[in-house]
Amino acid sequence: MRKNRKSFTVIKTLILLFFAVSLLFPLAAMLLNLVEVDVLHILSTKVFVHATLNSLSTTLTATVLSICLATLLAWCLARSKVKFKNAFAVLLTLPMLIPSISHGMGLIVLFGKNGVMNNLLHTQVDIYGFWGIVIGSIMYSFPVAFLMLYDIFKYEDYSVYESAQVLGIPKRNQFLSITLPYLRKPMISVFFATFTLIFTDYGVPLMIGGKFMTLPVYMYTEVLGLFNFGKGTVVALILIIPALIAFFFDLLNKDVGTLSFVTKPFVLKKNRTRDAVSYLIIVVTVVAILLPIAAFALLTFVQKYPIDMSLTLHNIQQAFDLSAGSYLFHSLIIALFTAAIGVFISYITAYLTARSRGKSSKALHLISITSLAVPGIVLGLSYAVFFKTSFLYGTIAMLVLVNTMHFFASPYLLAYNAMAKINPNFEAVSKTLGIKRWRLIKDVFVPQTTGTIAEMFSYFFVNSMITISAVSFLSSTRNMPVSLLIPQFEGQMLLECSAFVSLLILAVNIVIKVLIYLVKQRAQRKQTA
Template sequence: MPAFLVIHNSFQYIDKKFIIVSKLMGDSTVRSFMNTIIRPLWGTLGGAFVLSFILSFTDFGIPASIGGTYTVVATLLYQVMLGSIPDFNQGAVIAVLMLLPAVLGILLLRYLEKLNFHYDKVTDTELMGNRWRDTVLGSLAFLILSAMVATFAIMFIAPFLKQYPFNNTFTWEHIIDTFSSSDLTGVYKNSLFVSVLTAIFGTIVAYGAALINGRTAVKGKSVMDGIAMVTNTVPGMVLGLSYLLLFNGTSFKGTFAILIFCNLIHFFTTPYLMAKHSLSKMNPGWETTGELLGDSWFKTVRRVIIPNSATTILEMAGYYFINSMVTISGIIFLITAETSLVSSKIQQLQHFAKFNEIFGLSLLIFGTNLIVKLLLGFWQKRASLQTF
């Protein structure tokens, strides 16, 4: 999902006018595709590649669930940190080794940065239709989405059956029990509170960092890129343990603030890259024009740059909110009985094999995230009509 969001966001800032011009100039389909789509997206594609590699490299949940006897570095780290005899020293060494892909990612991004260019203006151009192309690509997209949905379709079935798969009688009992339990509704309210504040503060921090990187001449941009990559490379489990040990004995421990701070850092990379790639494709002369007209840099940002990147800002907020609702690795060591979240509650229910409650809470998370995405999509559509 992060790679798709980064690429999809950058597509909004590609001037489709050049695709039509390329066709009128007689370019072949391959040449037109490379020059008008791939060429403007080199930086974005590189960032998406690095992001996907690092997420796969550091992921623990999937290998632990379906990896079988295969051992990856993330599961090895989990065994070392939470085994029968925890070894934090060896775990720290493994965690440091897991930072090495971030170094290679930074070098790749710095190289691809040289290939980046700006548009003076992105025009809203209607592309020419192609029935054969649209049918083939549409069918392929449908098959991919169907395969993705099929992997978790059981989540929409099991809560409405008496006792899946032994008694498949339809019932609302499990859904009613989920919503009538004060304990479950309490953790749901906690998750909403943490996710909303994470989305607000995370978007402000990530957008501000990307704004400084992409729209100013400040030195040390590579350092900022490096920090962004490192936050994505550090496994959530290590991040949570680090915060637990760092803030142990302080008033910050066991609060919602530490959960919000952990989520903000844990999911920083993708929103940062989304904002950076969108800002880097905007006309670099807007600030100069604003200065000539007597406007300060902050005024130009507020009146010109932010309105033209409003769709990206909303996408960033949605990413922070959704991931904060479903994450478990980063916050599992930081929660208390008062700050328990839906994701941590689901893990507790797994130990008691209460799958009906688990699927009920999963549907609650899914419905909440779906509503948020629909609202943000509506606002994004309105924002895109007001850009210039």
């Protein structure tokens, strides 16, 4: 048993060292850049002030509209008797499977100068600037808010409403006294999560912002265009503020997820008007989601929209001639290694923190969720500063490492919550019987959490395929992921090739999602057998 304790102490130490090298040291190195920078001068420049105001205005507008849309859709699915709820839920989350920059490009394809919708409706919609960024940000962020709110609505306890109906309390008062208090704390978490996602994204504003510059685009141009790492660090500190607020809020409100213990599922009464309105809202939203994807397909398979509408595979061939195949291979390697390494480290870390007590476990848990407070664009800059003279810089290993750290917290929390639900007496029994911890993990914990492991793999893989934030500062032609070809092709006026790359990433992620779904179904059948 002493050997077991020593080995787990060594593993904890190694994981803490991993976090130190992959998170704490890079952030510290980035902050050291401030020593040689006139921070007050940068903060007072017109460009910085305008970029900050632009970011705040677009982010606040997009966040409010995104949450309103997500709340409406979550309510329509959870509080109506519409059919095919699972299929609708999948369709509503499709935007999560393509890079944020693709949403900006999708709006250009639809509403640009020769956009599909502008030509079809004979309109001249100017999609560039403020409203273009807002609409693109809504498309990019509302699926995240929708998933969070849909879960909240699904697990609300109906017995409280039933008691209110028996007491004759009007529905308006039920909403004010029951629903709103139930939603208050989770809604704050949803707001911070959505705000941070939009505030730190540069994909949408880079593609469709035009002259309307936001902070992430400002940071992107200063670092990649002018190699001004000091100014980039100042912007990074501003970008990290919302994420830090959200992080500490969630840390101080651990009861958010346990606001209600479901004793009775929600009873849905027959209401044709409600169901008809729900169908209309859901279908209209799904069509809006599918429009950019349909436009990508149109541009990919026609000769030259709108001049020559004959079908062709030339655009696909051209994309592969311009090394799309090589970059896709890079992305697959990065995503697979990130998923494999990320799942292994996060799963072991979750076991150590969820199944043991002590200060070291608490410290490890805290540092494991710290990456939630570090936006990808900030993490990428910190890696560029810290690793620029190391042997890792410019390699695929660097991109795997940054992605593993960037997406670590959510899969870790999935595993942590799954571990916490398993019978707490297993370790005591295994100790009595002389069973080693590794065998206990292999024979007991892994079989019981197969579905969770599959979901963790999916999260790492999909996000590694679509990310453009952290990897932008660290990639070169030798290791560049395929997602970064989208702005490159668009800058060369090769919209058809750019559209094809977006479809390619979507197709890969759909295949992975289907495979993960099959794995989870098989795991469920084994557990119930």
